[in-house]
Amino acid sequence: MTIDLPDFLRARLAEEDDLARRCDGNDECGKWVASSDSVDFCQVSLSGFPPTIAQHVALHDPARILREVDAKRRILSRHTLSPAGGDPELPWDDQDDCQYDGEPWPCPDLLDLALPYTDHPDYREQWY
Numbered sequence: 581m582t583i584d585l586p587d588f589l590r591a592r593l594a595e596e597d598d599l600a601r602r603c604d605g606n607d608e609c610g611k612w613v614a615s616s617d618s619v620d621f622c623q624v625s626l627s628g629f630p631p632t633i634a635q636h637v638a639l640h641d642p643a644r645i646l647r648e649v650d651a652k653r654r655i656l657s658r659h660t661l662s663p664a665g666g667d668p669e670l671p672w673d674d675q676d677d678c679q680y681d682g683e684p685w686p687c688p689d690l691l692d693l694a695l696p697y698t699d700h701p702d703y704r705e706q707w708y
């Protein structure tokens with residue numbers, strides 16, 4: 581089965597959305613906060629992190645991840661396939677392209693959205 585890039589991205593965003601929600605990203609418990617070697621996860625605080633790692637962990641606050649997923653979904657929804665018409669008489673290149681920006685499909689914005697997932701088993705090098 582061949583998966584296309586938008587479906588691949590929707591699946592990754594659904595996974596991140598689900599995980600963030602299971603980490604209470606929707607509740608009102610507050611924001612994950614780093615302080616020195618600890619991270620306050622609202623319901624529990626853990627310490628022993630190198631301070632930079634604590635800050636990095638706190639950046640993955642579930643509410644922030646949900647906002648990021650929403651933003652990426654809006655980007656993804658704008659960039660849709662405009663399939664080649666298959667008419668050899670057209671005066672322009674007859675190729676699949678992006679309806680939003682006219683770039684060859686998949687467009688650079690979608691490829692950029694896929695970059696964080698190059699190590700995922702469903703990622704396909706031929707998208708580039």
Ligand SMILES: [Zn+2]
Binds near residue numbers: 681
């Ligand atoms: Zn595009």
